[in-house]
Amino acid sequence: xxxxxxxxxxxxxxxxxxxxxxxxxxxxxxxxxxxxxxxxxxxxxxxxxxxxxxxxxxxxxxxxxxxxxxxxxxxxxxxxxxxxxxxxxxxxxxxxxxxxxxxxxxxxxxxxxxxxxxxxxxxxxxxxxxxxxxxxxxxxxxxxxxxxxxxxxxxxxxxxxxxxxxxxxxxxxxxxxxxxxxxxxxxxxxxxxxxxxxxxxxxxxxxxxxxxxxxxxx
Amino acid sequence: xxxxxxxxxxxxxxxxxxxxxxxxxxxxxxxxxxxxxxxxxxxxxxxxxxxxxxxxxxxxxxxxxxxxxxxxxxxxxxxxxxxxxxxxxxxxxxxxxxxxxxxxxxxxxxxxxxxxxxxxxxxxxxxxxxxxxxxxxxxxxxxxxxxxxxxxxxxxxxxxxxxxxxxxxxxxxxxxxxxxxxxxxxxxxxxxxxxxxxxxxxxxxxxxxxxxxxxxxxxxxxxxxxxxxxxxxxxxxxxxxxxxxxxxxxxxxxxxxxxxxxxxxxxxxxxxxxxxxxxxxxxxxxxxxxxxxxxxxxxxxxxxxxxxxxxxxxxxxxxxxxxxxxxxxxxxxxxxxxxxxxxxxxxxxxxxxxxxxxxxxxxxxxxxxxxxxxxxxxxxxxxxxxxxxxxxxxxxxxxxxxxxxxxxxxxxxxxxxxxxxxxxxxxxxxxxxxxxxxxxxxxxxxxxxxxxxxxxxxxxxxxxxxxxxxxxxxxxxxxxxxxxxxxxxxxxxxxxxxxxxxxxxxxxxxxxxxxxxxxxxxxxxxxxxxxxxxxxxxxxxxxxxxxxxxxxxxxxxxxxxxxxxxxxxxxxxxxxxxxxxxxxxxxxxxxxxxxxxxxxxxxxxxxxxxxxxxxxxxxxxxxxxxxxxxxxxxxxxxxxxxxxxxxxxxxxxxxxxxxxxxxxxxxxxxxxxxxxxxxxxxxxxxxxxxxxxxxxxxxxxxxxxxxxxxxxxxxxxxxxxxxxx
Numbered sequence: 001x002x003x004x005x006x007x008x009x010x011x012x013x014x015x016x017x018x019x020x021x022x023x024x025x026x027x028x029x030x031x032x033x034x035x036x037x038x039x040x041x042x043x044x045x046x047x048x049x050x051x052x053x054x055x056x057x058x059x060x061x062x063x064x065x066x067x068x069x070x071x072x073x074x075x076x077x078x079x080x081x082x083x084x085x086x087x088x089x090x091x092x093x094x095x096x097x098x099x100x101x102x103x104x105x106x107x108x109x110x111x112x113x114x115x116x117x118x119x120x121x122x123x124x125x126x127x128x129x130x131x132x133x134x135x136x137x138x139x140x141x142x143x144x145x146x147x148x149x150x151x152x153x154x155x156x157x158x159x160x161x162x163x164x165x166x167x168x169x170x171x172x173x174x175x176x177x178x179x180x181x182x183x184x185x186x187x188x189x190x191x192x193x194x195x196x197x198x199x200x201x202x203x204x205x206x207x208x209x210x211x212x213x214x215x216x217x218x
Numbered sequence: 219x220x221x222x223x224x225x226x227x228x229x230x231x232x233x234x235x236x237x238x239x240x241x242x243x244x245x246x247x248x249x250x251x252x253x254x255x256x257x258x259x260x261x262x263x264x265x266x267x268x269x270x271x272x273x274x275x276x277x278x279x280x281x282x283x284x285x286x287x288x289x290x291x292x293x294x295x296x297x298x299x300x301x302x303x304x305x306x307x308x309x310x311x312x313x314x315x316x317x318x319x320x321x322x323x324x325x326x327x328x329x330x331x332x333x334x335x336x337x338x339x340x341x342x343x344x345x346x347x348x349x350x351x352x353x354x355x356x357x358x359x360x361x362x363x364x365x366x367x368x369x370x371x372x373x374x375x376x377x378x379x380x381x382x383x384x385x386x387x388x389x390x391x392x393x394x395x396x397x398x399x400x401x402x403x404x405x406x407x408x409x410x411x412x413x414x415x416x417x418x419x420x421x422x423x424x425x426x427x428x429x430x431x432x433x434x435x436x437x438x439x440x441x442x443x444x445x446x447x448x449x450x451x452x453x454x455x456x457x458x459x460x461x462x463x464x465x466x467x468x469x470x471x472x473x474x475x476x477x478x479x480x481x482x483x484x485x486x487x488x489x490x491x492x493x494x495x496x497x498x499x500x501x502x503x504x505x506x507x508x509x510x511x512x513x514x515x516x517x518x519x520x521x522x523x524x525x526x527x528x529x530x531x532x533x534x535x536x537x538x539x540x541x542x543x544x545x546x547x548x549x550x551x552x553x554x555x556x557x558x559x560x561x562x563x564x565x566x567x568x569x570x571x572x573x574x575x576x577x578x579x580x581x582x583x584x585x586x587x588x589x590x591x592x593x594x595x596x597x598x599x600x601x602x603x604x605x606x607x608x609x610x611x612x613x614x615x616x617x618x619x620x621x622x623x624x625x626x627x628x629x630x631x632x633x634x635x636x637x638x639x640x641x642x643x644x645x646x647x648x649x650x651x652x653x654x655x656x657x658x659x660x661x662x663x664x665x666x667x668x669x670x671x672x673x674x675x676x677x678x679x680x681x682x683x684x685x686x687x688x689x690x691x692x693x694x695x696x697x698x699x700x701x702x703x704x705x706x707x708x709x710x711x712x713x714x715x716x717x718x719x720x721x722x723x724x725x726x727x728x729x730x731x732x733x734x735x736x737x738x739x740x741x742x743x744x745x746x747x748x749x750x751x752x753x754x755x756x757x758x759x760x761x762x763x764x765x766x767x768x769x770x771x772x773x774x775x776x777x778x779x780x781x782x783x784x785x786x787x788x789x790x791x792x793x794x795x796x797x798x799x800x801x802x803x804x805x806x807x808x809x810x811x812x813x814x815x816x817x818x819x820x821x822x823x824x825x826x827x828x829x830x831x832x833x834x835x836x837x838x839x840x841x842x843x844x845x846x847x848x849x850x851x852x853x854x855x856x857x858x859x860x861x862x863x864x865x866x867x868x869x870x871x872x873x874x875x876x877x878x879x880x881x882x883x884x885x886x887x888x889x890x891x892x893x894x895x896x897x898x899x900x901x902x903x904x905x906x907x908x909x910x911x912x913x914x915x916x917x918x919x920x921x922x923x924x925x926x927x928x929x930x931x932x933x934x935x936x937x938x939x940x941x942x943x
Contacts, residue, residue: 009553009554196651
């Protein structure tokens with residue numbers, strides 16, 4: 001099982017995602033100008049401020065050469081995880097429905113939040129411990145208020161009273177109809193080690209490994 | 219240029235007639251326009267430390283862990299396993315008073331460049347902020363809101379965690395806020411880079427952003443003069459930050475160093491190209507030729523002097539061997555960072571400025587860097603107190619008020635209340651090293667390695683309390699050092715090195731000179747007692763407004779090491795039934811305390827004198843207890859005294875305590891940096907002075923107060939939340 005973590009100029013949590021993925025499998029960085037995905041089994045679009053995000057977040061990154069390959073990879077059913085800025089990029093690229101709007105507070109917010117697993121049967125949550133499980137994972141963003149005019153497949157919700165940004169229906173993470181592309185604002189890669197916080201985020205990476213292991217002969 | 223015109227010109231640029239005379243003597247002629255612009259900046263207080271250098275020589279700078287001491291872009295200490303930690307604190311006060319968002323943002327950008335210029339990857343930012351009374355001043359709320367947003371904007375966007383800091387509110391900072399930012403970086407010791415230019419014929423390459431007209435004269439016009447009316451007109455001298463450009467520049471520089479493509483590297487800060495290039499030449503004992511026509515410009519029609527002194531951000535200067543220039547440019551292209559050869563190293567010890575090959579300025583490097591006169595100050599203690607009482611807020615604390623009311627008032631005061639509304643605007647976890655983030659412990663803790671049974675970590679703290687220093691500059695400054703070391707002890711760390719930022723008023727005034735001299739003496743004595751060397755720092759003088767000088771504010775940043783990240787200490791009480799002990803010789807008094815301020819008293823009176831040995835003993839006890847895993851929590855007793863320290867441990871742990879204070883101990887008196895509140899199993903604390911136990915959901919101090927922890931937490935959370943709403 002090999003993860004590929006995309007690195008755009010301005011990506012900040014790329015190495016963090018790489019280290020988290022390496023706890024459950026192999027992982028390497030993918031350069032934004034490189035169309036070759038190096039045969040990875042899953043792609044992670046990490047957090048940060050791709051291309052500075054001086055325009056709408058993710059609006060430039062979606063045009064990066066690597067994103068053409070990621071879109072094709074997703075169409076063929078490959079697992080794609082977008083974290084924070086990665087979620088924004090996937091929405092901008094049309095790989096996920098909806099959009100991320102500025103937080104109600106209009107400020108950056110860092111907070112360790114509780115998340116309800118709304119759908120424990122996805123490729124990204126199948127190892128999370130089942131329905132009713134709550135996960136402690138930090139958020140850190142200025143533009144994380146999820147909005148979609150259409151019904152969406154909700155995977156994670158902020159637990160009652162935990163919504164840090166005014167997200168519609170407390171939505172923290174959604175996937176596409178096929179269930180192979182998942183975006184979330186919280187940072188599971190920052191919840192993988194008891195030394196630095198919780199380990200609840202690791203379940204996302206473990207789920208992906210389990211799913212890939214089930215569907216691809218490794 | 220006629221003599222009279224040049225006289226008025228040099229005064230406009232901040233040079234005295236005496237200094238101008240020295241320049242004419244040194245040069246044997248009148249300086250030209252470019253030369254005068256360059257000299258006026260290099261001879262400013264900001265660049266030459268002309269009013270502080272003699273005093274700074276008192277600071278101890280040597281120690282067994284020091285790899286790089288003062289004089290380079292930042293200092294560095296050895297943390298073992300072939301790793302070095304580089305760090306420095308620097309001020310960006312005057313730009314932030316004029317334009318808080320960009321001033322604070324570029325303050326962070328500047329200190330980050332200082333650290334990666336050394337070859338260290340920035341792994342942490344801390345900041346030390348001072349504003350006027352936030353509950354009474356709309357200006358202070360504005361400055362706070364925008365400075366915090368600016369710090370977050372830069373640090374968050376570049377992917378360096380902001381892991382700690384401190385904020386105080388006092389009337390003397392009303393016009394002249396303080397924004398001090400500290401950066402800590404990590405490098406393989408062998409990658410540490412010098413800024414000394416070397417190798418005649420080597421190429422000087424400018425990296426990063428285009429050069430524009432921003433920040434021209436910032437070092438002399440803004441940083442080396444008092445604030446006053448018309449400061450709004452100085453807004454154009456504040457630089458604009460671009461963290462995305464710096465992110466690329468940083469990754470690019472670290473890759474260039476990893477590939478060993480550079481001979482020397484230096485950031486462009488105050489006084490831009492002039493300062494960076496002449497300091498590189500001075501350190502290397504060489505000369506430089508720079509052609510301003512090669513410098514990529516944002517505005518095409520810039521004059522040579524503007525190009526030489528522009529403070530445009532996100533630029534670095536490096537020295538490269540000619541045959542490696544193409545490879546350097548290749549790496550920079552990958553990171554979408556401009557790299558432009560603009561000159562070469564010569565053997566002349568002369569800095570020559572050319573424009574398309576024609577000479578426009580020619581100065582001996584030594585005249586720029588070494589020949590600025592150093593002044594003796596005329597220190598004199600003030601005959602009458604310099605600072606009045608802070609205006610009282612809504613509900614002043616009357617003498618004899620019940621203990622509960624006093625404690626709640628202290629917890630909700632601006633200086634002691636929760637900093638959460640501020641630190642929630644910063645990312646403390648990016649880079650995956652943060653073992654203790656804000657609110658979890660007295661110092662930030664960052665893991666150095668990953669995996670294995672036992673992971674080394676560093677701890678970082680930043681501290682300073684102007685009101686204490688106003689009472690007694692010598693003891694107050696020493697307290698800042700001791701308190702930083704106490705914070706490190708609370709997580710189990712031993713100090714390795716220290717950086718400081720000396721924020722004072724106009725040193726040409728005798729009482730400010732006295733504050734400065736005494737504070738440096740106090741810092742030095744405490745550093746010597748702890749055997750912690752000063753490896754770098756910054757001086758910010760002329761922090762005055764028409765209302766007078768700021769409180770004397772030496773800010774101390776300290777880095778230490780602990781052997782086992784998993785055992786890093788915590789702030790909050792942890793387990794019901796644990797015993798609570800008081801560690802240290804604690805002799806609190808009311809002068810200069812938070813309570814005295816809330817009772818309407820001016821910052822005057824004697825502070826408790828510091829004796830080194832009992833302080834060292836207490837810190838060692840706490841450090842050893844934390845490292846052994848015997849202490850479930852450790853917290854130093856700071857502003858607000860032992861009652862506030864106990865309340866903070868209760869709030870952080872969401873659990874109560876029952877305590878009986880030693881007879882005669884003032885619950886709200888202060889003696890910073892000397893004593894601790896710790897907790898642990900009674901059997902583990904049998905050699906300590908046990909004063910109570912962790913229990914229930916109320917803080918009970920016998921004979922003084924009985925309050926629910928929920929009420930403490932509510933009081934603690936309120937003030938800044940409202941100020942930033």
